[in-house]
């Protein structure tokens with residue numbers, strides 16, 4: 001197992017989101033058509049608020065990191081969240097965001113289609129959060145470094161947070177970008193805020209790299225930047 005160079009940036013709100021938005025903005029000035037994978041959930045919201053009105057994503061190629069097996073339009077669906085938290089506020093949104101569609105009958109074919117879109121050109125930047133059980137995307141504990149975009153079963157702890165996102169139903173499954181496609185990204189940003197993420201972030205960064213804690217595999221990326229607040233890092 002390798003453990004390549006990674007950087008830890010510790011910033012409290014509002015600098016946490018503002019600084020990431022400034023960094024992304026300068027990258028987009030150099031390359032407006034960056035290929036970026038975006039997460040949803042609670043963590044990225046302050047970052048997305050900082051992006052609005054500051055960053056031109058109109059020519060970028062956006063990918064939605066994962067999706068829950070929830071009915072169309074459910075507020076906890078990742079496609080609903082990214083619209084609500086980011087896309088609907090952009091003055092010039094990109095024409096489309098490439099997403100995993102859970103409404104199709106053939107989930108394997110859908111995952112293959114999405115994976116081809118990701119792998120053809122790769123990701124310039126994969127932005128991800130960390131689940132309290134160490135998942136990244138919906139790669140739950142047990143996911144290996146070679147895992148690809150696929151349908152997965154959700155751990156009970158992941159199912160339990162759906163109501164925080166406003167879910168009107170429950171689900172036991174989802175579709176996710178795999179660890180292998182995330183680690184292959186030219187750069188990964190791992191976002192973590194709040195004291196409830198402190199223990200798992202610490203283990204992901206300093207513990208053994210392995211499937212028990214899928215976020216630990218991100219240390220194998222060419223370039224990993226961890227954007228954390230003080231509460232997530234602790235003493």
Ligand code: PGA
Nearest residue numbers: 041042043044129130131
């Ligand atoms: P959260 O979810 O940002 O809502 O804490 C992170 C994750 O589960 O990946």
